[in-house]
Amino acid sequence: MADTSDFRNGLVLQWNNDLWQIVEFMHVKPGKGGAFVRSKLKNIRTGKVVDETWRAGAPVETARVERRTYQFLYEDEMGLHFMNTDTYDQIMVPRDVVPGRPYLKEGGTIDLLVHAETEKVLNSEISPSVELMVTQTDPGMKGNTATGATKPATVESGATVQVPLFINEGDVIRVNTGDGSYITRVSAA
Numbered sequence: 430m431a432d433t434s435d436f437r438n439g440l441v442l443q444w445n446n447d448l449w450q451i452v453e454f455m456h457v458k459p460g461k462g463g464a465f466v467r468s469k470l471k472n473i474r475t476g477k478v479v480d481e482t483w484r485a486g487a488p489v490e491t492a493r494v495e496r497r498t499y500q501f502l503y504e505d506e507m508g509l510h511f512m513n514t515d516t517y518d519q520i521m522v523p524r525d526v527v528p529g530r531p532y533l534k535e536g537g538t539i540d541l542l543v544h545a546e547t548e549k550v551l552n553s554e555i556s557p558s559v560e561l562m563v564t565q566t567d568p569g570m571k572g573n574t575a576t577g578a579t580k581p582a583t584v585e586s587g588a589t590v591q592v593p594l595f596i597n598e599g600d601v602i603r604v605n606t607g608d609g610s611y612i613t614r615v616s617a618a
Contacts, residue, residue, distance in 0.1 A: 431491045433466045433483045441473065443490040444481075448473040448544070448551065450494075456485070473542060473551050493545035496554075501537050504530075514538065522550050529555030531588035532606045555606050560615050561585050562601050569594030579611075 436454045454468040464485035471478045473494065483489070499511035499520070508523045509530065522541070524530060533539060533555060540554040566582035579591040582602075590604055592611045603612040 430488050432486050432488050434486065435489075435491070436466060436468065441492045441494045442470070443492045444470070448492050448494065449479075452478065458485075494551065495543050495545050496540050497543055498538055499541050501533050501535060501539060503535060511539070511541070520550070522553070526550055527553045527555075529553065529606045531609065532559050532561065532584075532586055532604055534559075534561060534586040537586075557607065558603050558605055558612055560601055560603050561588075561590075563592070563596060563598055566592065566596060566598055568597065 433456075436451055438451055438453060440451045442449050442451065449470040449472055452469040452471050454466055456464065456466050458464040466483045466485060466487075468481050468483065469478060470481055498514045500514055502510045502512055502519070504510070504524075508521045509527055510519060510521050512519050526541075527533065527539070529539070537559065538556075541550050542552045542554070543550055561584035563582045564585050567580055569580065578594055580594055580596075581589050582592045582596055583589055584602070584604065588604075588609065590602070590609060590611055592602060596602060596611075596614060597617070600617050601615040603615055604610070605612055
């Protein structure tokens with residue numbers, strides 16, 4: 430069992446029947462009264478951030494969470510299937526654990542946060558941007574580019590992205606996985 434003197438950014442705690450990661454903390458020693466620790470905690474499953482104050486030296490229960498790189502294999506009615514890139518073990522993960530699924534193509538990599546004791550997948554982190562090939566889009570009309578107009582394009586992962594009119598089928602584009610927006614064209618067909 431650890432205590433507040435073991436706090437560091439990134440430490441994962443078992444607190445309030447859930448796993449919380451320390452985002453930041455500060456030891457405070459007021460002129461009067463006992464010392465305490467102010468911390469900002471982020472829920473590993475939901476992403477919710479809360480402020481919490483601890484008495485200095487208070488015992489806390491830590492948890493070991495590992496970040497492992499997996500390769501996306503395929504999706505079926507049971508969920509998403511991944512392969513560990515180090516051990517080649519395959520696992521199945523429910524769809525709700527991977528919020529960036531629309532931008533994940535077969536063979537792409539993703540980091541999964543795994544509770545080391547239970548081997549349960551807690552959350553996933555996809556790269557902030559991915560490069561995807563445009564598989565279907567309408568041809569742009571010449572001369573319409575001055576307005577900054579966009580058109581829908583379907584990419585190889587199956588997601589639909591709003592792209593500028595000069596993007597054609599076969600082009601490779603970079604997409605922001607956070608909001609699904611077009612960033613730039615990587616290569617032309």
